[in-house]
Amino acid sequence: MATLKLTTKAGIGMTSLRTRERMLVRLREQGIKDEVVLHAMGEIPRHIFVDDALSTRAYEDVALPIGFAQTISQPYIVARMTEILRNGKLLNKVLEVGTGCGYQTAVLSKVAKEVLSVERIRPLVMKARGHLRTLKCSNVKLDHADGSNGLSAYAPFDGIIVTAAASHVPQELLEQLAVGGRMVIPVGTSTQVLHLIEKTATDYKQTKLEPVKFVPLLGGIS
Numbered sequence: 001m002a003t004l005k006l007t008t009k010a011g012i013g014m015t016s017l018r019t020r021e022r023m024l025v026r027l028r029e030q031g032i033k034d035e036v037v038l039h040a041m042g043e044i045p046r047h048i049f050v051d052d053a054l055s056t057r058a059y060e061d062v063a064l065p066i067g068f069a070q071t072i073s074q075p076y077i078v079a080r081m082t083e084i085l086r087n088g089k090l091l092n093k094v095l096e097v098g099t100g101c102g103y104q105t106a107v108l109s110k111v112a113k114e115v116l117s118v119e120r121i122r123p124l125v126m127k128a129r130g131h132l133r134t135l136k137c138s139n140v141k142l143d144h145a146d147g148s149n150g151l152s153a154y155a156p157f158d159g160i161i162v163t164a165a166a167s168h169v170p171q172e173l174l175e176q177l178a179v180g181g182r183m184v185i186p187v188g189t190s191t192q193v194l195h196l197i198e199k200t201a202t203d204y205k206q207t208k209l210e211p212v213k214f215v216p217l218l219g220g221i222s
């Protein structure tokens with residue numbers, strides 16, 4: 001009976017606190033240094049974002065399936081992208097492209113004043129909305145749209161994070177970045193590299209960071 005209990009979302013409570021602490025130890029070992037990001041990752045219960053059958057694996061450093069051929073990103077990549085985006089500063093307005101189940105969105109809600117997140121698959125928008133409501137993330141707005149176009153009504157953003165791999169950096173996203181803003185985006189098809197784009201008053205500076213593996217950024221909505 002006790003073992004069964006641990007595999008349910010309600011029963012995982014005590015263990016998840018400890019496993020989350022172990023996740024933070026591992027993230028530090030993997031090189032994550034931003035204490036604000038680590039604190040946010042420690043606060044967000046990743047197991048509520050996955051199906052019950054997977055909740056015992058929720059704190060492993062792996063991407064897990066969330067349905068519709070999509071995944072929840074691995075904790076390391078969520079931490080790394082958030083750390084790069086933050087660059088040690090409080091973020092004001094952030095755009096996330098690719099909400100998925102809303103885990104990265106929830107982490108962003110702890111490090112930014114306002115988070116706009118766009119997802120192209122409607123049932124995932126509904127799923128994420130439920131998770132973010134459970135966690136009372138009141139500074140988040142979700143939109144069902146093709147995020148390659150950004151969200152011009154809310155631009156400019158001081159941070160843009162894209163959680164699906166683009167074949168190229170969409171022009172609309174570049175245009176919606178504020179001066180001094182940062183975009184983190186995986187670029188590539190068979191091999192992908194995480195890119196950092198910094199917008200200056202006159203230009204964009206693009207830096208290649210590290211190899212990554214994401215589902216593709218697709219056009220249109222479903």
Ligand code: SAM
Binds near residue numbers: 217
């Ligand atoms: N941010 C998620 C997390 O916290 O785990 C990861 C999401 S998953 C790796 C990538 C998501 O991007 C998928 O849900 C996919 O449907 C979405 N996506 C792909 N292309 C998109 C587009 N053009 N606009 C919006 N969402 C898109």
